[in-house]
């Protein structure tokens with residue numbers, strides 16, 4: 001029997017043999033449940049088995065390229081590639097910071113938004129307000145009078161929002177950065193830089209764009225991963241998204257170091273490229289009252305036009321051995337020629 005183009009599908013059994021699947025087999029009828037869980041390599045393997053699965057896999061690939069956020073943001077965030085055949089970048093989507101890893105996440109299923117994990121480390125918020133105020137004005141918080149966000153002792157000069165300790169809910173005006181992304185964005189393939197994040201609408205100055213989410217990891221683990229990423233980058237096409245943020249606390253005596261690794265798990269912020277002139281985004285560490293750690297949030301630092309690339313400075317470029325993976329293509333007149341050695 002011919003193995004391709006027939007009405008039957010074949011699948012490699014664990015023992016290494018081939019199992020023939022009739023078109024109405026249980027596996028084929030539940031392909032839509034199984035395929036969205038597969039990685040691109042696994043999809044490619046399944047796709048090679050027969051026409052029915054090849055079509056199903058192609059449709060999963062198309063759905064994936066239509067929305068990087070897997071339905072977890074308000075707007076779809078498509079991949080756009082007119083320079084090579086890569087349809088999308090595969091990673092696990094995290095709308096908010098993660099203190100632990102995800103093993104698997106479905107992506108590409110038909111219709112319906114995925115249900116969101118219900119764990120204390122996943123804080124997903126449904127609504128967003130555009131105004132920033134210090135102290136909230138919710139009736140639940142007695143018009144702000146009893147809201148803990150007004151007691152900002154020790155946090156003076158820092159950007160604070162209502163958080164887990166406040167009585168107000170997600171529609172509170174002082175939770176600007178907790179409602180996910182509220183501007184239209186797209187991820188575009190750029191020569192020399194891999195993917196980049198672009199505006200898909202005009203964005204006014206000072207607008208909240210997104211949080212930089214990923215796995216929060218210890219410094220030793222961050223250093224270990226960075227070495228692995230550097231080796232992979234030297235060998236070929238590999239982009240890491242491990243960001244190290246240092247915050248000098250008001251006492252001046254201590255410095256907080258956050259290692260956010262969005263390489264495997266993160267949101268669209270992992271696609272923002274470096275610009276030596278500081279780009280068009282500014283980074284702000286925001287504390288939610290009652291939350292232990294601040295969150296790194298990105299705001300537009302100037303007006304950004306439709307189709308303009310979003311960028312910020314990863315940090316100062318320090319002299320280091322030049323390799324293909326360290327060359328900077330930001331194109332600004334201040335370009336130093338090489339990427340900062342650590343994303344700070």
Ligand SMILES: C[S@@+](CC[C@H](N)C(=O)[O-])C[C@H]1O[C@@H](n2cnc3c(N)ncnc32)[C@H](O)[C@@H]1O
Pocket residue numbers: 089192193194195196238239240241242269270271272273274275325327328329330339
């Ligand atoms: C946070 S990721 C940004 C998204 C990345 N371009 C991708 O395709 O996934 C950081 C990586 O992007 C690439 N990159 C960022 N800014 C760049 C620039 N100005 N020039 C060249 N490559 C850049 C480098 O490979 C860097 O390690």
